[in-house]
Amino acid sequence: MSDVYVLGVDMIKFGRFPDRTVPDLGAEAALLALDDAGLNIGNMEAFYCGNLGQANAMVGQRILQEIGQTGIPVVNCSNACATGATAFREAWTSIKAGLYDVVLAVGVEQMGTGLLGGSGGGAGIPKEGLLGSGTMPAVFAEAGMEHARQYGTTFEQFAKISVKNHHHSTMNPKARYQIETPLDEVMNAEMISYPNTKLMCSVNVDGAAAAVLVSEKKAKELGMQRAVRIKASVMTSDPYQERDLVMPDVNSCTRKAAAEAYEMAGLDSSDVDLVELHDCFATAEMLHYENLGLCEDGEAGRLIDEGEVELGGRIPVNVSGGLLSKGHPLGATGIANIYEVCTHLRGEAGERQVENAKIGMTHVIGLGSACGIHILEKV
Amino acid sequence: MSLPVVEYLKLPEGEEPYLEGHKCSECGSIFLGERNVCSNCFARDSMQSIKLNNTGKLYSYSIVFRSFPGIEVPYISAIVDLDGGGTVKGNLIDCEPDPDKISFDMPVEVIFDDALGRKDKDGNSYISYFFKPIS
Numbered sequence: 001m002s003d004v005y006v007l008g009v010d011m012i013k014f015g016r017f018p019d020r021t022v023p024d025l026g027a028e029a030a031l032l033a034l035d036d037a038g039l040n041i042g043n044m045e046a047f048y049c050g051n052l053g054q055a056n057a058m059v060g061q062r063i064l065q066e067i068g069q070t071g072i073p074v075v076n077c078s079n080a081c082a083t084g085a086t087a088f089r090e091a092w093t094s095i096k097a098g099l100y101d102v103v104l105a106v107g108v109e110q111m112g113t114g115l116l117g118g119s120g121g122g123a124g125i126p127k128e129g130l131l132g133s134g135t136m137p138a139v140f141a142e143a144g145m146e147h148a149r150q151y152g153t154t155f156e157q158f159a160k161i162s163v164k165n166h167h168h169s170t171m172n173p174k175a176r177y178q179i180e181t182p183l184d185e186v187m188n189a190e191m192i193s194y195p196n197t198k199l200m201c202s203v204n205v206d207g208a209a210a211a212v213l214v215s216e217k218k219a220k221e222l223g224m225q226r227a228v229r230i231k232a233s234v235m236t237s238d239p240y241q242e243r244d245l246v247m248p249d250v251n252s253c254t255r256k257a258a259a260e261a262y263e264m265a266g267l268d269s270s271d272v273d274l275v276e277l278h279d280c281f282a283t284a285e286m287l288h289y290e291n292l293g294l295c296e297d298g299e300a301g302r303l304i305d306e307g308e309v310e311l312g313g314r315i316p317v318n319v320s321g322g323l324l325s326k327g328h329p330l331g332a333t334g335i336a337n338i339y340e341v342c343t344h345l346r347g348e349a350g351e352r353q354v355e356n357a358k359i360g361m362t363h364v365i366g367l368g369s370a371c372g373i374h375i376l377e378k379v
Numbered sequence: 380m381s382l383p384v385v386e387y388l389k390l391p392e393g394e395e396p397y398l399e400g401h402k403c404s405e406c407g408s409i410f411l412g413e414r415n416v417c418s419n420c421f422a423r424d425s426m427q428s429i430k431l432n433n434t435g436k437l438y439s440y441s442i443v444f445r446s447f448p449g450i451e452v453p454y455i456s457a458i459v460d461l462d463g464g465g466t467v468k469g470n471l472i473d474c475e476p477d478p479d480k481i482s483f484d485m486p487v488e489v490i491f492d493d494a495l496g497r498k499d500k501d502g503n504s505y506i507s508y509f510f511k512p513i514s
Contacts, residue, residue: 115447125497125505132456132468133443141441142458149439149483194442194478240419245411246468247458
């Protein structure tokens with residue numbers, strides 16, 4: 001089977017665009033990625049589009065109505081916060097299967113404001129604040145407190161993750177925020193769900209990202225100079241765990257996906273030069289250091305304390321600023337993190353460049369749960 | 380007459396309320412709510428209704444300071460492993476919402492009471508369950 005390459009990839013600067021539409025944002029990202037690949041929509045043989053908020057509204061086709069209606073197959077995907085990675089992986093799968101040589105993937109989202117999640121639905125009376133909380137900050141706080149229970153992880157250690165990611169995004173012009181947040185500011189920010197303060201929650205923003213994926217044959221034909229090889233593409237759902245029904249599990253699906261991705265790539269975690277992982281909350285990032293094998297179980301707190309996951313450290317994590325500061329437009333996130341890793345592998349990340357980056361990993365979690373992992377390699 | 384807040388809270392006439400689990404007779408997994416197939420071992424028609432215990436230990440929690448409009452905060456959202464099996468989520472009451480006052484594995488009991496005065500659109504009141512520290 002052919003290797004698959006990312007030939008073009010880009011994202012729009014994340015922000016708030018209430019006067020624009022979902023297809024409009026997706027179209028802008030698609031055109032940026034096509035330009036980056038030196039191709040146009042007429043060259044695309046299929047299109048996989050990821051969006052959550054308008055999952056029943058043919059977003060992919062509406063994007064083509066803005067940039068070129070060529071009659072190619074369009075698949076619209078929705079997979080919670082793994083939506084973008086799902087679209088990207090479907091594009092990868094179609095090339096692996098030998099169906100196509102040049103495929104477009106777009107992830108796009110326009111977000112509201114305020115809390116996500118909650119358990120207010122269903123018959124009878126609202127359950128939120130009666131049977132605990134189903135809000136996302138609380139659900140991920142509970143997952144973080146499970147780590148605290150096992151290893152004594154502290155509020156301060158969780159907060160340091162947010163300090164790091166906000167610092168990283170000061171070097172990323174496409175991030176929502178370029179603002180330093182010192183530790184005392186993070187810890188003293190409004191407490192949303194202990195131990196997650198407001199600055200430890202991802203930012204609701206609008207955004208879009210896109211990638212052009214090609215077969216090896218096509219990459220050789222078009223030029224390999226800026227191509228990035230996809231060494232692994234893996235997706236898992238959550239295997240049975242005894243607390244599943246009350247405690248959504250983001251750990252076992254990530255561990256399973258990471259093991260499969262390392263095996264597919266023929267690599268292990270020590271080969272990885274940078275990681276973009278799903279820091280929807282500061283508490284979540286802590287769990288994934290261990291889930292992705294960046295350290296031994298129980299060592300995650302030490303990793304953040306000793307700066308190993310900072311830019312310049314042993315294994316930089318979320319140098320884009322992550323969801324905490326770059327922002328988290330749900331459907332776009334899983335392609336935006338691929339853009340970030342590709343930018344480093346191409347040596348084009350400017351001030352935040354991870355030196356000599358050759359291998360990078362992206363990870364997303366859609367709660368419920370879906371985990372998508374990609375390992376990318378400099379050609 | 381009050382209604383149960385969730386399907387797995389049972390209010391048998393003339394008896395104490397209890398939480399109901401469904402236990403797989405093949406692998407022993409315990410679920411909340413009725414089901415036909417075990418999602419752990421895939422056994423079919425192996426589910427048996429059981430009464431869950433009214434005591435357990437605090438597994439994890441968060442203290443919720445911001446919720447949706449109209450929801451009183453702060454409150455403790457608690458995940459409790461019941462003695463004898465089954466994990467349930469609910470509010471931990473009669474405990475200060477302060478991490479220094481909450482400890483993992485602290486013993487709690489399940490109590491049944493009115494659902495914080497919440498009523499449905501037909502005016503029905505509900506019985507809910509809560510966790511309370513055992514001193």
